[in-house]
Amino acid sequence: MLASKPMNQLRKLLLSSRRVSSSSIIPPSILLHQRLFSTSDTDASAASLPSSHQKIQTLEGKTSNKSRSTSSTTSLNEDELAKFSAIADTWWHSEGPFKPLHLLNPTRLAFIRSTLCRHFSKDPSSARPFEGLRFIDVGCGGGLLSEPLARMGATVTGVDAVDKNVKIARLHADMDPVTSTIEYQCTTAEKLVDEGRTFDAVLALEVIEHVANPAEFCKSLSALSIPNGATLVSTINRSMRAYASAIVAAEYILRWLPKGTHQWSSFLTPEEVSMILRRASVDVKEMAGFVFNPITGRWLLSDDISVNYIAYGTKTSDLGDI
Structure with a gap:
């Protein structure tokens, strides 16, 4: 539970920050109304990794040259890669630096499940609604998203440019026969495009704000998707409210994240993400916000996209660079 003092400070910050109206950015017709989904079957495991350092050493010799290679064309930001490499051991520590993702995961998985079941005409009440579908988790980190997607039946490929992240993800996935089927690679989206890989669904959550060239990155995401x-894509809005909550509160007051994890100037507005995706031949169909309740300690899906938000779009063949 949060201490009362940080909670009060966070509430004051959130209340005092100017609320950014989502209706001026994205038409209301593609926003979700506020609602809470049931996510009991999609929570990611928060189990710790026993002797992870020792096991990573064992895996060093098993990483293929193919998985280490990267394309000559890349949107990688080396400084951002170094940040995440330094804390890679803590991906599955629910009270560690990735605590915000552990808290957010059930809510973003609820959106993914609902949206993709509708897109692929799947039964959302099924235990494994994504059976027969191929998903790629770009910037998979330690596998917090890849594992529940695999449990929902998808054939999952998880890629990350940080080799240590991939090793942690592989170790944790191998603890469960269901998730051990995940294909993890230390590579980039651009490299997989060069290899001609395509998927039914392409997911890049909390990644775009860390790449050097968001436009080129989204072109790669589009190229990895099959037609339709x-x-x-989920990220943080470049708003004053986001600065107050995602940086001041999360990094300096609550200390959920190491200081310097986020750079406000690297955040993208919903309008910018929509434009970048459209120019990459991805037509944004729906957006939703993630809103944190400091009283309950839970995230809700909302039509408020002023801080954290997620965009869902479909691959088209006739938009191009417009």
Whole structure:
């Protein structure tokens, strides 16, 4: 539970920050109304990794040259890669630096499940609604998203440019026969495009704000999608409210994240993400916000996209660079 003092400070910050109206950016017709989904079957495991350092050393010799290679064309930001490499051991520590993702995961998985079941005409009440579908989790980190997607039946490929992240993800996935089927690679989206890989759904959550060239990155995401495939991108809005909550509160007051994890200037507005995706031939169909309740400690899906938000779009063939 949060201490009362940080909670009060966070509430004051959120209340005092100017609320940014989502209706001036994205038409209301593609926003979700506020609602809470049931996510009991999609929560990611928060189990710790026993002797992870020792096991990573064992895996060093098993990483293929193919998985280490990267394309000559890349949107990688080396400084951002170094940040995440330094804390890679803590991906599955629910009270560690990735605590915000552990808290957010059930809510973003609820959106993914609902949206993709509708897109692919799947039964959302099924235990494994994504059976027969191929998903790629770009910037998979330690596998917090890849694992529940695999449990929902998808054939999952998880890629990350940080080799240590991929090793942690592989170790944790191998603890469960269901998730051990995940294909993890230390590579980039651009490299997979060069290899001609395509997927039914392409997901890049909390990644675009860390790349050097968001436009080129989204072109790669689009190229990885089959025609009419689904693309999901989530990030943080470049708003004063986001600065107050995602940086001041999360990094300096609550200390959920190491200081310097986020750069406000690297955040993208919903309008910018929509434009970048459209120019990459992905037509944004729906957006939703993630809103944190400091009283309950839970995230809700909302039509408020002024801080954290997710965009869902479909691959088209006739938009191009407009």
